[in-house]
Amino acid sequence: xxxxxxxxxxxxxxxxxxxxxxxxxxxxxxxxxxxxxxxxxxxxxxxxxxxxxxxxxxxxxxxxxxxxxxxxxxxxxxxxxxxxxxxxxxxxxxxxxxxxxxxxxxxxxxxxxxxxxxxxxxxxxxxxxxxxxxxxxxxxxxx
Numbered sequence: 473x474x475x476x477x478x479x480x481x482x483x484x485x486x487x488x489x490x491x492x493x494x495x496x497x498x499x500x501x502x503x504x505x506x507x508x509x510x511x512x513x514x515x516x517x518x519x520x521x522x523x524x525x526x527x528x529x530x531x532x533x534x535x536x537x538x539x540x541x542x543x544x545x546x547x548x549x550x551x552x553x554x555x556x557x558x559x560x561x562x563x564x565x566x567x568x569x570x571x572x573x574x575x576x577x578x579x580x581x582x583x584x585x586x587x588x589x590x591x592x593x594x595x596x597x598x599x600x601x602x603x604x605x606x607x608x609x610x611x612x613x614x615x
Contacts, residue, residue, distance in 0.1 A: 493590040500586050502579060505549070509534060511576075511583060513542050514551060514568065518576045522555070522567040533610075551575060 478484050497508045509532070516531040517523065523531075529539040543566055546552040551572035557563035568576065591599050 489590075493586075496589045497586050500582060500589065502582055503575065506575075506579070509538075510542055510546060511579060513539065513546065514572055514576050515580070515583070517552065517566060517568050518573065522565045525564065525566055528566060546572070 494508055497511075498504075501511070512532045513528055513534070516528055520527060520531060525539055525543060526536065528534075528543070529536050532539070534542065543552055543554070547554060549571075550569055553567055553569050555565040555567065557565065591602070594602065
């Protein structure tokens with residue numbers, strides 16, 4: 473019978489790496505109210521332009537219920553505005569406000585630094601390999 477050691481399993485190691493990244497994010501980010509997932513939504517909104525909550529969820533790999541909550545918190549801070557489609561009131565478009573645009577512009581260099589800090593002591597080849605393997609692991613299964 474093979475021994476199962478949880479600390480050597482991929483899920484455990486990915487979780488620890490992500491927890492480390494979140495700790496670095498919260499210690500480094502200039503806006504203490506901004507979480508990593510909120511920044512991801514703001515950044516995706518900037519890249520996509522006016523878009524649906526569903527599109528933002530797909531772009532950030534955040535489930536629909538969670539992305540709704542994040543958008544509401546960002547809206548409360550007046551970083552995101554919601555626009556209802558006059559032809560179909562069920563459809564809502566999300567877009568950055570000027571304040572949201574400014575915040576993303578201001579925070580992006582720090583976010584890049586956080587990514588560098590997360591990679592820590594990895595050399596360039598290791599960094600490329602980690603990102604390549606994570607992209608491959610996170611790609612949808614094609615059958």
